[in-house]
Amino acid sequence: MKSYLLRLMMVALMAPASVLAAPLQAVLVGDYRPLRAAEAEQISEGFEAQLLARLGTVLDSEMTLVGAKGQADLRAGALESGVAYYRSEVAALTSSEGGPFEWSDLAGETFCVTIGSPHASVVTARFGGIARSYPSAAQALIGLKLGECQAVVDDRLLLDKIARLPEWRRYDRLLPALPDSELALRIEAGDAALQRRVEQAVSGWLEDGQLADLTQHWVDEVAFQAYVLADTLDCH
Structure with missing residues (x-):
């Protein structure tokens, strides 16, 4: 029996962190979605959704966007507190x-x-x-x-x-x-330990340029969609 329990403990310790980490749920707060490129753009496909998906990867957790604020581990958007991921x-x-x-x-x-x-x-x-x-x-x-x-x-x-x-x-x-x-959009976690990990991740992205690159991608996407719309108008 002891050897069986020991084997179970060893398997748990050797398992990848992504298997052990619990899934996380996030909710977008407010009606404003920055850098929204297209009318048909799903809330799960935009700038903030991609940012939260990357955050889930850093935290070794599956990240899911939900609609109910009471069920969410993380909130993102127009908040008074939390770490800022977007300013303008x-x-x-x-x-x-x-x-x-x-x-x-x-x-x-x-x-x-x-x-x-x-x-x-x-x-x-x-x-x-x-x-x-x-x-x-x-x-x-x-x-x-x-x-x-x-x-x-x-x-x-x-x-x-x-x-x-x-x-x-x-x-x-x-x-x-x-x-x-200035508009500031922030991410806030209900758990203090999780908040520290979120702040560490966002700070790292600010330092190595990942956050700037993701933001620029969506700036370019808006510019491209506007170009497509303008080109459509010019053809009529």
Whole structure:
């Protein structure tokens, strides 16, 4: 009997960490999904879903996105505490010919914005702009080209990239940086030990550039989807 129990203990110790680690459940908090590239994009396929999947790999656990907050080991999104995985100021991109020069020029004017974006209420409250919402950042960008708004309001992290692309040379004016407008999205674990491991993982990604690379991938994806939409418009 003792030898049998000893063998069981040895098998457990030799098993891979991924087998021993319990599965983790995560929930996305809030309606805003940064760098949303397409309307049909599933919540399980976007920027944050990929980030959480990588986190599961680092933690040697299977990561599953769930809808019920009470069941989740991790929460990600617009939270007051936790480790930040995404930061950006608010920005506005306008036409280089005849578009607004200042944020105050949006008073009484329509601006394009992604559904759920916290920037919508900021621009509405501070400057009296009128928000027109779109299912994705790519579609909000095309709204500007279609003349459905005077500016597209989104994260500066994204719009800085868009403004530099040749296909946006007629829509490459960025309004001045808006003070006190930084958006921070965070990951928070219910367990203190798990939180420390999450913070260590995200810190490592910041240092070695993995987080920047993943973010850039989704910036590029938004730019590509906007290009496809614009090309479709040009063909009609």
